[in-house]
Amino acid sequence: MSSHRCNAFDDICNQNIEKNLRMNSIAEDSDDEYVSEEDVVTPWDVTSKSAKGIDYDKLIVRFGCSKINDDLISRIEALTQRKAHHLLRRGVFFSHRDFNELLNCYEKKQPFFLYTGRGPSSTSLHCGHLIPFIFTKWLQETFNVPLVIQLTDDEKYLWRDISFEDVRRATYENAKDIIACGFDVKKTFMFSDFAFLGQCPQFYQNVVRIQKNVTFNQVKGIFGFGDSDCIGKIAFPAVQAAPCFSSSFPFIFDSNQKVPCLIPCAIDQDPYFRMTRDVAPKMHFPKPSLIFSIFFPALQGAQTKMSASDPNSSIFLTDSPNQIKNKINKYAFSGGGSTIEEHRAKGGNCDVDISFQYLRFFMEDDERLEQIRKDYTRGELLTGHLKKELIEVLQKLVGEHQERRKQITDEMVAEFMKPRRLEI
Ligand code: TRP
Numbered sequence: 001m002s003s004h005r006c007n008a009f010d011d012i013c014n015q016n017i018e019k020n021l022r023m024n025s026i027a028e029d030s031d032d033e034y035v036s037e038e039d040v041v042t043p044w045d046v047t048s049k050s051a052k053g054i055d056y057d058k059l060i061v062r063f064g065c066s067k068i069n070d071d072l073i074s075r076i077e078a079l080t081q082r083k084a085h086h087l088l089r090r091g092v093f094f095s096h097r098d099f100n101e102l103l104n105c106y107e108k109k110q111p112f113f114l115y116t117g118r119g120p121s122s123t124s125l126h127c128g129h130l131i132p133f134i135f136t137k138w139l140q141e142t143f144n145v146p147l148v149i150q151l152t153d154d155e156k157y158l159w160r161d162i163s164f165e166d167v168r169r170a171t172y173e174n175a176k177d178i179i180a181c182g183f184d185v186k187k188t189f190m191f192s193d194f195a196f197l198g199q200c201p202q203f204y205q206n207v208v209r210i211q212k213n214v215t216f217n218q219v220k221g222i223f224g225f226g227d228s229d230c231i232g233k234i235a236f237p238a239v240q241a242a243p244c245f246s247s248s249f250p251f252i253f254d255s256n257q258k259v260p261c262l263i264p265c266a267i268d269q270d271p272y273f274r275m276t277r278d279v280a281p282k283m284h285f286p287k288p289s290l291i292f293s294i295f296f297p298a299l300q301g302a303q304t305k306m307s308a309s310d311p312n313s314s315i316f317l318t319d320s321p322n323q324i325k326n327k328i329n330k331y332a333f334s335g336g337g338s339t340i341e342e343h344r345a346k347g348g349n350c351d352v353d354i355s356f357q358y359l360r361f362f363m364e365d366d367e368r369l370e371q372i373r374k375d376y377t378r379g380e381l382l383t384g385h386l387k388k389e390l391i392e393v394l395q396k397l398v399g400e401h402q403e404r405r406k407q408i409t410d411e412m413v414a415e416f417m418k419p420r421r422l423e424i
Contacts, residue, residue, distance in 0.1 A: 116149055144424065148189050172413065214237070264291050324395050335383070337379070
């Protein structure tokens, strides 16, 4: 999710963006064209010229998905008898497709399952990569449903200049980080495409059925593929679509071909699932529901790209407490005044201050966060204070992650990746 951005901030495949934008901008009014010129959102690239980052309200209109409103959050809370996760309450997960349908299932005690994934392009994740997994874990616990996690090593091989050996290593290292987020092995199946596609005929059959039902014209329109793209890229979206269908996992769902699926992901992944939702009825399967997050900003500000090749653009899960402190102090973009006097007089801007934005993702204490927001906006707190708070929060988060990750053995990775019955 690029997310958090997972791969969206990785530097790949920029050549199609112009084309993609032309094809993706459905509305013809000038307002929408303005968005298209300003914000680029594809599975391979996310950029905005505004300091506040992407204009998500306009993006929702362009993609045709729905906003998560207070009614939906209240419904989730009422049904689950639990307070909504802070990533939902704070609008990090801000948009959806057919989430209400899933809640209808849950209300009727009908089964559904969760599906998320990651493109393993490098061995070390940054803290933004955790966002979809933290939220997915909460969904799994709250709804008590099976989860499948796809590691698209094939996607990374196709899109990047990376050898099979390097992508294999990245897959293994990423799998450990994902497991360290705390998923329940009894309810979670994780797979690498390279390993699993040859293992499960039903999965590959679904891939090919999807490929049979989507034309080159359609993927051109959705993804902006062109004549000089390799055929692997053109065929790949079917591989990311197949896990949306329960019949791809006969060892989990037996003969139940129609268990609905909910996908938590960053909104740049939507093109894959627009395509999936188009073909689902042709295959007589339910359309997947989605719940989308905003992107995780780079330390330098929401309009710059977070690049896996620039270690200073984010906090990595391998960073030491000192590295965390130094990076935040040195690079976290400040929304404060240029002098203390100016800051005291005019106050700070939480919308662009990266320390505040990171706290919004990671500080669990609502009251404390709100107090910080008020005091900073009024100019009573300086950026240095926000940085100090953030350093504490991230040192703890990263430190605890590293501790949990150390406990993950080869056997545990193998167990998560073994096709087997799940306990639900
Ligand atoms: N394409 C995603 C990436 O590069 C990986 C992915 C596969 C994924 N299936 C997914 C992400 C489902 C979210 C949901 O990161």
